[in-house]
Amino acid sequence: MRKLCEGENHCHSTMANWRGKMAQRRSFWAVVAVSLLFLCLLSWASIANLGGRVYCDYLKGEYCQVVPSPSPHLDSSFPVLKPAPFTTSKPVSIPILPPVRNYSDGELSTFVLAKDILTRPLNHAGKTKVAFMFLTGGPLPFEKLWEKFFKGHEDRYSVYVHASQEQPTRKSRVFQGRDIRPQKVFWGRIEMVDAERRLLANALLDSDNQYFVLLSESCIPLYDFDYIYDYLLSGNMSYVDCFDDPGPHGQGRYMDQMMPEIRRSDWRKGAQWFAVTRHHALLIVADHVYYNKFKWNCKPGEENRNCYPDEHYISTFLYIMNPANLANWTVTHVDWSEGKWHPKSYTKEDVKSPSKLQQIQKIKEHFHVTSDGRAIRTVKPCLWNGQHRPCFLFARKFLPETADALLQLLPSVTWRQAHQPT
Template identity: 60%
Template sequence: MKAVQLPRPRAFARRRVWILAVAALISVAVVWAYHYPPQHYASPMKDWLPAEPDRELTDEERASRVVFRQILLTPTVHSRRSKVAFMFLTPGTLPFERLWEKFFEGHDGRYSIYVHASREKPDHVSPLFVGRDVRSEKVQWGTISMVDAERRLLANALQDIDNQHFVLLSDSCVPLHNFDYVYDYLMGTNLSFIDSFYDPGPHGNFRYSRNMLPEVTEADFRKGSQWFSVKRQHALMTIADNLYYTKFKLYCKPGMEDGRNCYADEHYLPTIFKMMDPIGIANWSVTHVDWSEGKWHPKAYRAQDVSYELLKNITSIDTSHHVTSDSQKIVTQNPCLWNGMKRPCYLFARKFYPESINNLMNLFSNYTLS
């Protein structure tokens, strides 16, 4: 009989050191992942609901949180039929239908179109837009009717179960990239692109009314761009909400006490999603608007302004930019992170005059190659 050879002590020691090293690396990785999760990650070990205030929640608040939580826990279902809903909020005819038709060309079954015309029935020049009008009501700038129109568009788009992402666009919006890029950008992340930031100045928290208490505190009040892009769960939350919507309907409007002019479309969604799902929003809008002129309305582009250089400059921006409206004018810049990677911020841009359509059509294939 042959004797069984025992393992050499030195080899056993090396193996033991290797096992300990691997265990140490795993421990470090677990600790790092716990303390520094990806931006879009939500830990299943923690309750979704934000920390409750010291006071007792009202019945309406409790009911709203239960509904919101159930919506957010509904798993996202992506299939080959998943679509992006493009929702146009316009006073009448859309001047860039031919440009959008070029954008959508060859992508049937991957998008839906909805048009809310608030003043007059639009005359469509593209067959893609024919029959896509939803029942509309008059919209007055700066009032809750803007939010009503947004919710009306979402309610119509949500009826199609294949619509998984919802983009709000104006009549002066144009695409900055080709369809594949936009589709992959929106469908490839679990974020909603809602702009939300804290502005202590006269165009920010000065607009807050204490009548919103106890449900909305001044510390929760946020400002952001009206032009959002949201995933299906957040779209459902927006049309399901009644409690917070009513607060903004009653206490965020022009001509309030002390000379306050509050505009619900700039504050409603930024505030409720900061409160209810802050890690689920990107804190920037994918629609570029140039406020650098410091006027009541953003910069608008005439035909002579539209060039390849202008459009490529906008598409190259990869940092979100916020400025407070107080005397300090504090500037905050953050990288636009898409699944943890720095990416260009904008997929669309406004405001373009109708006269720029020919320039945009001629440039489209060049500036949307990405």
């Protein structure tokens, strides 16, 4: 019995040791499995264009909450321009995840050029001017209003007009001789982008032009010249509408032919009316890789699905190149409240008093609505460098019949009252 008991004790001890070793092995393989799962998730996040966010959350912490993370297209030395006074701005760079693929020769040359442009200091020695670029079908019904707006600031602005249908005689001296070589423009086609790039190229010839605003013939200024000039040149940023819409009028317009240069996760939508820095204007004019993707693939017809280049090209391109210096809203107001294909037009009745214009001036939030079935509305403050700002400097879709009333109303009432304390 004693030997039997000794044998049983030995068996129990052996079994206990075996169970302990098995538990240790299970713990080891559990740790390995969790580690592998974490690595897989990080790899997936990088491929899905979430790598920059994961990198910020886990490795860089709070810094990434101050400076937006650039697109993972860019290498670790690509610049992010912090907001700063216009004449003393200094570009800085932050490390980001490496590219997820090799670039083609065309893309590589584009990024090399972009890097060089974005790192150039803004130490312009001449008089800093804003280029006002009018994309119009022909006549400019608010010539007299704009002449009043520009009066006394002749050394701080330039004017360029692209008239796609006719070039009538300009009544105001501000617009005389300011028409550039035009071409016909068709809504929703690449010719619209061509006209925008042609305006930018002509304006860039003047080295004093350091900011570039695209306007239409129906646009009016909501503030006087000094206010708009200081607003635009207060920091290194471009006011470009840049929205990720998962619906049919956003992501639904993306096509696989855009790969590999433009991934679905980079696809953005926005209003065409922009205000951009000289850095970004140079990038837009110099680009041929991404522009050609839109030119050859976004065409109306049975064999193509029109992706409306004027609503997607500049937003998508600048999001890939330098997203940290995009305000993600346009400074040109338009009213889509009627829910139609075209925005509301303002008539004489809308400008009998300054109330409508003052309502637009007071807007301090910009919003987007997705085009899918849920129609999700996102509202964000117009915020830059920690400061709330009025969202809009211009407004559009004013009919020619409002010209005389606006000429009386804006300079004497709306512009003057905008500077009074509230």
